[in-house]
Structure formats: C-alpha cells, structure tokens
Amino acid sequence: MNSTKAVISDYVVRPIESSDLNRAIDIWSLSFGFMDRDRWSMFYDSFLDTAIGAYLDDYLVSVAGITNFQMWLGEQLVPCAGVSAVAADPAHRRRGLVRKCLAACLEESHRKRVPLTALWPFSYPFYRRMGYEVTDLQYIIEVAVHGLPDVGDATRYRRLHMDHYEPLKPIHEQWIKQSNLSIKRGDLQWRRLLSHPERQICAFLHDDGYILWNIKDRANRTLDVFEWAWVSDAGFLDGIALLKRMDDLNFDRVRFRIGDLAPLLALGVPEPVPAITVKPGMMTRVLHTEAFVEALGKKVPPFLIDDPLGVSESYKGNGDSEPLGPFTPGEVIQAVTDFHNRKPASVPEGLYKIVAGRHNFTSEFF
Ligand SMILES: CC(C)(COP(=O)(O)OP(=O)(O)OC[C@H]1O[C@@H](n2cnc3c(N)ncnc32)[C@H](O)[C@@H]1OP(=O)(O)O)[C@@H](O)C(=O)NCCC(=O)NCCS
The missing domain is CATH 3.40.630.30 (Gcn5-related N-acetyltransferase (GNAT))
Known part of the structure; x- marks a missing residue:
C-alpha cells in the first residue's frame, strides 16, 4: 500500500468479489459487534444480492449491500431494494466512502427498474441526507x-x-x-x-x-x-x-x-x-421513479425529485402541466402513503394519499 496519506480519488468503488469475503467480514464484525464469521458468510452467500465496496489499492475498506425484497404498496407487491451490511473500516470513515458505495448499490437497482428502496437506520439524519425518510412508526x-x-x-x-x-x-x-x-x-x-x-x-x-x-x-x-x-x-x-x-x-x-x-x-x-x-421505524424512498409511478397504477401529475445521491429522476408525465415540487425521494413515499396523517401544503392533491388505504408498518428486520 502507498505510504503517503490516501486522498479520495485513490479509492475505487466496485462490486465486492468472493475472494474479499474475509475482509468484508472483518469490517462487518467489528462495525456491528457481531463476531460469528459463519453467520456473516451465510449472510453474504444467501442474503446479499448486491455488495459494493470501496477499495484502496485492492484493500477493501467500506461496504454497502442490497437484499431484494417484495414490498406491499397499496394493492400490490413491488420490488424493493433493502439496504443492509453498511459498514466502514474505522481507519477509513468520514471520507464519504459509504455514501459512494450506497449510491453505486442504488444505481445498480435503478438499472433494474426497482421502484423502492428501504432500510433500518442506525442514524436517521445520516440516511435523511441520502434522500430517505421515516415511513412508519x-x-x-x-x-x-x-x-x-x-x-x-x-x-x-x-x-x-x-x-x-x-x-x-x-x-x-x-x-x-x-x-x-x-x-x-x-x-x-x-x-x-x-x-x-x-x-x-x-x-x-x-x-x-x-x-x-x-x-x-x-x-x-x-x-x-x-x-x-x-x-x-x-x-x-x-x-x-x-x-x-x-x-x-x-x-x-x-x-x-x-x-x-x-x-x-x-x-x-x-x-x-x-x-x-x-x-420511528423503517426509512423508505423512491428509486426508479417511472417504475414507481407505474406501480401506483394511477395518473399522477408530473413532479420534480431532488435526490441528494443523484440516482432517481423526476417524473415528467406526458408534459401537459408544469411539474410540482421538488420533493426528496423519501417525501414522495410519505405523501402517497399519508405518513403524516395530513396533507403537507407543498404536496398536490394528485399525489397525496393515493396508496393510503392502510397504515404503514414493517416488521421485517434486515
Ligand atoms: C456509519 C458508517 C457506515 C459511516 O461510514 P463513513 O464511511 O464514515 O460514511 P461517509 O463518510 O460516507 O458518511 C456520509 C455522511 O454521513 C456523515 N456521517 C458519517 N458517520 C456518521 C455518523 N456516525 N453519524 C452521523 N453522520 C455521520 C458524514 O459526515 C457524511 O456526511 P456528508 O456527506 O454530508 O459530509 C460507519 O461509521 C460504520 O461502519 N459504523 C458502524 C456500523 C453501522 O452503524 N452501520 C450502519 C448500519 S445502518
């Protein structure tokens, strides 16, 4: 490894290879305080559909992963990218690397037109800065x-x-x-x-x-x-x-x-x-906006999305009216499911409460 202090551009973000599993387990077990290596190994093999890491000269230093779920949204089950296994080697924290790994994970799910993503946060402000919002109590x-x-x-x-x-x-x-x-x-x-x-x-x-x-x-x-x-x-x-x-x-x-x-x-x-x-429970956000609107199954007005990770696009509709917003990707989920039990002034009627027949509740931990 280089002997001079690493700068951000020295790190490369890419999918984790199986040969790096031991190193990933070192990071997870230290970060989560859970030392059973066999259980981590099983988790990697069977649960993680995507695992992306930041590397410094082939040395893995931070990780973010996705498990693919099906989530109820109104009357149907839709694909949801469940974020998990987010951790960084303490020597390489506070350099924005986890944010990059998470963005790369979401980009991959976005390419697959996954409409939603969700997670259980260790810190709500941390993931709020990545566009997620609390969606159940x-x-x-x-x-x-x-x-x-x-x-x-x-x-x-x-x-x-x-x-x-x-x-x-x-x-x-x-x-x-x-x-x-x-x-x-x-x-x-x-x-x-x-x-x-x-x-x-x-x-x-x-x-x-x-x-x-x-x-x-x-x-x-x-x-x-x-x-x-x-x-x-x-x-x-x-x-x-x-x-x-x-x-x-x-x-x-x-x-x-x-x-x-x-x-x-x-x-x-x-x-x-x-x-x-x-x-506060799980945090959720829109991922692939068009796929999300399709899943809503209703005509909605065009709206702008301001995604701090730059992954989710605005919804253009058929272009016959001015887009509303901007909203963060998490605010869109709060609006359509009526998380606040009242209409925020900024949310238009056409978007508000359109899949809100049931209250939001998730028991699944991941
Ligand atoms: C949480 C953790 C993954 C953050 O890793 P990291 O590489 O330091 O994160 P980043 O540098 O990419 O941080 C992204 C943003 O969050 C902020 N941040 C980092 N650690 C934070 C913390 N512990 N609390 C609040 N905000 C934090 C950073 O300042 C940065 O904000 P900015 O982009 O606005 O400047 C790491 O501290 C860790 O492994 N912790 C133990 C395991 C854990 O709690 N995992 C999360 C499970 S949900």
Whole structure:
C-alpha cells in the first residue's frame, strides 16, 4: 500500500468479489459487534444480492449491500431494494466512502427498474441526507402481565415447535397484507429469524395469528414478544389472554411491538398504566421513479425529485402541466402513503394519499 496519506480519488468503488469475503467480514464484525464469521458468510452467500465496496489499492475498506425484497404498496407487491451490511473500516470513515458505495448499490437497482428502496437506520439524519425518510412508526408496549384485561380465550393458542414452523407462513402473508410498506418474508428470512443466536424462541399458533417470544433473557422479568401477528379480533384478544397467563415464576411484565394502537386502546386503560414508546421505524424512498409511478397504477401529475445521491429522476408525465415540487425521494413515499396523517401544503392533491388505504408498518428486520 502507498505510504503517503490516501486522498479520495485513490479509492475505487466496485462490486465486492468472493475472494474479499474475509475482509468484508472483518469490517462487518467489528462495525456491528457481531463476531460469528459463519453467520456473516451465510449472510453474504444467501442474503446479499448486491455488495459494493470501496477499495484502496485492492484493500477493501467500506461496504454497502442490497437484499431484494417484495414490498406491499397499496394493492400490490413491488420490488424493493433493502439496504443492509453498511459498514466502514474505522481507519477509513468520514471520507464519504459509504455514501459512494450506497449510491453505486442504488444505481445498480435503478438499472433494474426497482421502484423502492428501504432500510433500518442506525442514524436517521445520516440516511435523511441520502434522500430517505421515516415511513412508519412503531409502538413498543410494556405492560404488567397481571394488569392485562381478561378478554379472549387463551386456549385457542397452541404451542408450536420450531422444527414445524410452516403454519406461521400463511398467517404472516395475510398479516403483512393489512399494512402498507410491509415486506414479504422468504424461506431464508424465516430461517434466519428463527435461528437468531440471541433468541430462544417459544411460538404459539392460533387459527388467526401467532405469537413468537424470546425466553432467553429472563433477567429483567420482561417477556419479550418479538413478533405478534393477528388477522382478526380473536387473534388479538385471545393473544392478550395468553400473555396474561404468563404471570409466572419467570415474568411479570411483557413487551410487544405494534403498528397501530387502536386495538389496544379499545380495551380501555389497564392498571398499572402501560408504558407506550413511539419509535420511528423503517426509512423508505423512491428509486426508479417511472417504475414507481407505474406501480401506483394511477395518473399522477408530473413532479420534480431532488435526490441528494443523484440516482432517481423526476417524473415528467406526458408534459401537459408544469411539474410540482421538488420533493426528496423519501417525501414522495410519505405523501402517497399519508405518513403524516395530513396533507403537507407543498404536496398536490394528485399525489397525496393515493396508496393510503392502510397504515404503514414493517416488521421485517434486515
Ligand atoms: C456509519 C458508517 C457506515 C459511516 O461510514 P463513513 O464511511 O464514515 O460514511 P461517509 O463518510 O460516507 O458518511 C456520509 C455522511 O454521513 C456523515 N456521517 C458519517 N458517520 C456518521 C455518523 N456516525 N453519524 C452521523 N453522520 C455521520 C458524514 O459526515 C457524511 O456526511 P456528508 O456527506 O454530508 O459530509 C460507519 O461509521 C460504520 O461502519 N459504523 C458502524 C456500523 C453501522 O452503524 N452501520 C450502519 C448500519 S445502518
């Protein structure tokens, strides 16, 4: 390697080759604090559809990757580039290299006419500067088990062993269909979720739902429900009854995550009062604008896109009216799905709320 200090033009951004996998794992494991090299290797082989890195003299220093998903947008599933594995060697951070790697990943997905891209950020401002916006809110409920109301019938939930988890899949498919911007889970994602090293999973199955909880960490006596899917009122109410029965030797509180408070609030306020934390969830943005407008399936007015990464184009329409905007690629998703529950003054009627029949909620982590 060169002995003089590297300048930005010395770095080359290009697809990562399999021969660099060990080096990529060095960067990921240090950056994410997760050291299982075999799991990283499996992640690279099976999950990452694109991996692009910045190199200094053939030495890999930063990485960004894409996993291809299908995401619900209104009434249809559309392709979505899920950004993951974003990390940089500490010696080469703060040089704009990750931004370049991410832009190169998005350019590749743009060439394939992928309409959307999404990610779970470590920092919201960081990805906001790359055109993404928050597009869903997640409510974390923490409640005393004995305070839960006695509704529903717990016996309708039956224990399911993890070597036979197939029945969860069709319920998951129905469940995600009830939300906008939810992500379809493939077999590999199921396996990865259920074999997570930090979890010891206990599953209960209902005709209209399932509950997955983690019993590995009992130290703070809080039962961690990491996924609860229900597709009818019974699935929800019977689940409340089941959680209420977990007032036992190990647990006296339960924590779960939902995308809509209404079913919980309809039960009235339990005593003691639950702690409800609202957190920003996933970030999303338009990628290929024309493909995105096609997926909307409706006539929309022309609009300008101001993309800080310079990847997504404005929508010209048939040129019979002046374009509106400019909007960032993330603001367009917020506008069409009515993320703010009100029309921002700058957003025209023709764009506002056009796929907003369902609230936005994504449970899929990647
Ligand atoms: C986050 C991380 C990938 C950033 O890498 P990097 O090479 O320093 O990023 P870049 O230099 O391309 O930064 C792009 C922009 O973000 C800013 N930025 C960099 N690190 C940041 C941080 N930790 N917090 C907020 N902003 C940051 C930079 O100033 C730059 O802004 P600018 O283009 O407006 O000047 C790196 O710090 C890392 O590997 N962290 C640990 C793993 C991680 O958190 N990954 C993200 C998972 S979503």
